[in-house]
Amino acid sequence: MTVETSFLGITLANPLMNASGVHCMTVAEMDELAQSAAGAFVTKTATRDYRAGNPQPRYVDVPLGSINSMGLPNEGLAYYLDYCLARQNQQALQFLSVVGLSYDEIVENLRTIEASDYQGVTEFNLSCPNVPGKPQIAYDFELTERLLTEVFSFFTKPLGLKLPPYFDIAHFDQMAAILNRFPLTYVNCVNSIGNGLYIDVDKEQVVIKPKGGFGGLGGDYIKPTALANVRAFHQRLNPSIKIIGTGGVRTGQDVFEHILCGASLVQVGTALHQEGVGIFERLVAELEAIMEAKGYTCLEDFQGKLREIN
Ligand SMILES: O=C(O)c1[nH]c(=O)[nH]c(=O)c1Cl
Numbered sequence: 001m002t003v004e005t006s007f008l009g010i011t012l013a014n015p016l017m018n019a020s021g022v023h024c025m026t027v028a029e030m031d032e033l034a035q036s037a038a039g040a041f042v043t044k045t046a047t048r049d050y051r052a053g054n055p056q057p058r059y060v061d062v063p064l065g066s067i068n069s070m071g072l073p074n075e076g077l078a079y080y081l082d083y084c085l086a087r088q089n090q091q092a093l094q095f096l097s098v099v100g101l102s103y104d105e106i107v108e109n110l111r112t113i114e115a116s117d118y119q120g121v122t123e124f125n126l127s128c129p130n131v132p133g134k135p136q137i138a139y140d141f142e143l144t145e146r147l148l149t150e151v152f153s154f155f156t157k158p159l160g161l162k163l164p165p166y167f168d169i170a171h172f173d174q175m176a177a178i179l180n181r182f183p184l185t186y187v188n189c190v191n192s193i194g195n196g197l198y199i200d201v202d203k204e205q206v207v208i209k210p211k212g213g214f215g216g217l218g219g220d221y222i223k224p225t226a227l228a229n230v231r232a233f234h235q236r237l238n239p240s241i242k243i244i245g246t247g248g249v250r251t252g253q254d255v256f257e258h259i260l261c262g263a264s265l266v267q268v269g270t271a272l273h274q275e276g277v278g279i280f281e282r283l284v285a286e287l288e289a290i291m292e293a294k295g296y297t298c299l300e301d302f303q304g305k306l307r308e309i310n
Contacts, residue, residue, distance in 0.1 A: 001297045003287055005039070007242070007265060008121065008158055008185065010093045012039035014284050015259065015299060019218075019246050019269030020045050020097040020123060020162065021070065023277065027083055034091055036277035037284060040265065042095035043084070045125040045162075046077040048105055048112075054130065054210035059273075060198065062207070065219015065248075066270040067198045069130040069210040072099070077109055084120055094120035097162065099128060103143075107150060114155050121185060122157060127164035129194030129216045136194060138164050141174055148182050160186040160244065165193055165225045166232070176236035186242040188267070189229035192216025219270035223248025227261050234262025234304055252286020262304035 003014045017040040023029045025044045033041040053073025060067050074080075077098060084094045098113065100106035106124075113122055126138035126147075138144055138161070151159070161184060166172055179187060196217035198207050206213020226247025234243050245263030249255055250271040258266045272279055296302055 001288065001291055003284055003291070003299065005264065005299050007040070007093060012092060012265075013037070014039040014280070014287075015263070015265045016255065016280050016283055017041055017095070017265060017267050018272055019267040020095075020125065021068075022269045022273050025074065030083060032277055034087070037280035038277065040093040040095060041091075042123055042267070043080040043097050044074045045072060045097040045099050045123075045128065046074050046080045046109070047072060047099060047101055048077050048109055050074070050076040050079075054132075057208050058210055058215075060207045061270070061274055062198050062219075065217060065221045066273065067196055067208060067215040067217055068192065069208050069215035071130050071132075071210060072101075072128055077112060081113065081116060081118060084118055085116065088119050095123050095160075096120060097123040097125050099125040099137075101131065101134065103147065106147065110151055110155050114157060118157065120158075121160060122155075123160050123162055123188060124151070125162040125191075127162050127191035127194075129164065129192060130210065132211060136164050138175070141178060144175075145178050145181075148178070152182050158185040160184060160188055160242075162188045162191055163229070163233075165190040165222070165229050165247075167225070169232075172229075172232040172236060176233060179233075179241065180236075180238050184241045186244050186264070187233055187237065188244040188246055189233055190222065190226045190247045192218045192269075193222050193225060196221070218247070220248055220250065223254060223257075227257055230258055230263050231261040231306060249283070252283050252288075252290055255283055255287045256290050256302070259299055259303050260306045262306075264303070 054071030230245040242264040245258030246267040
């Protein structure tokens with residue numbers, strides 16, 4: 001029995017990796033990920049220039065997950081691109097997460113990556129909920145289509161999209177119809193559930209400073225939504241577009257559920273932030289135990305095979 005998997009023809013020891021934004025801001029954090037049991041890693045979403053991000057406190061772990069309004073703090077695209085270029089011969093599979101603060105900056109950043117010798121995967125983040133005044137790109141279907149049309153007029157390297165959660169069947173249909181028109185490597189479902197609110201009852205106060213306390217939710221809160229988005233897009237997208245499942249992964253069972261819904265890889269955010277990189281060994285062991293108990297010998301035995309009630 002094995003939890004090995006392959007992505008873009010590259011064999012990975014397991015389907016697990018970090019979620020962008022968690023444990024991937026600096027070289028030290030990314031090196032620790034690279035040395036961990038994680039099958040792959042992704043960088044913090046980069047903008048062209050360095051960003052300090054929103055004022056603190058801007059990330060808080062809470063009993064059922066986390067809330068954050070980081071505001072896209074990052075070292076700038078060159079920092080992460082240089083990191084990936086320097087290590088791309090040693091590391092099996094790298095994911096470089098990117099966005100821009102404007103349409104033009106997004107195009108510029110993707111042109112920078114295209115012009116580089118980067119051989120890894122690019123994750124285009126369409127779903128940051130925390131830059132004040134910047135609505136999530138992927139909730140604007142027309143803008144998404146316009147951006148993807150321009151990007152794929154020049155971008156030839158493997159490209160995936162980090163999507164926000166959708167909550168309406170019509171939106172799954174509309175978005176999938178757009179995505180099926182482009183040669184995407186994958187879609188990553190889901191980013192945090194945007195603009196939640198967590199309250200400290202003793203203080204009768206919000207817990208994060210930016211945006212009046214509104215922030216993206218992660219953790220147990222979002223697993224049912226994450227699973228539904230993985231399932232919905234797996235059912236609707238061309239099989240050539242893989243699904244990465246993100247959201248609410250804390251145990252091997254959560255990993256199993258995401259794969260059952262159709263995920264090829266599974267990312268860990270909140271729980272990684274809380275437990276550290278040791279979580280990957282634990283998740284692998286727990287996933288193997290579930291597969292053993294069910295008599296599965298590989299991920300393909302159950303991947304995408306969620307049953308409905310007929
Ligand atoms: O505030 C952030 O930096 C952030 N926070 C999130 O929960 N998702 C994102 O994509 C980003 Cl970019």
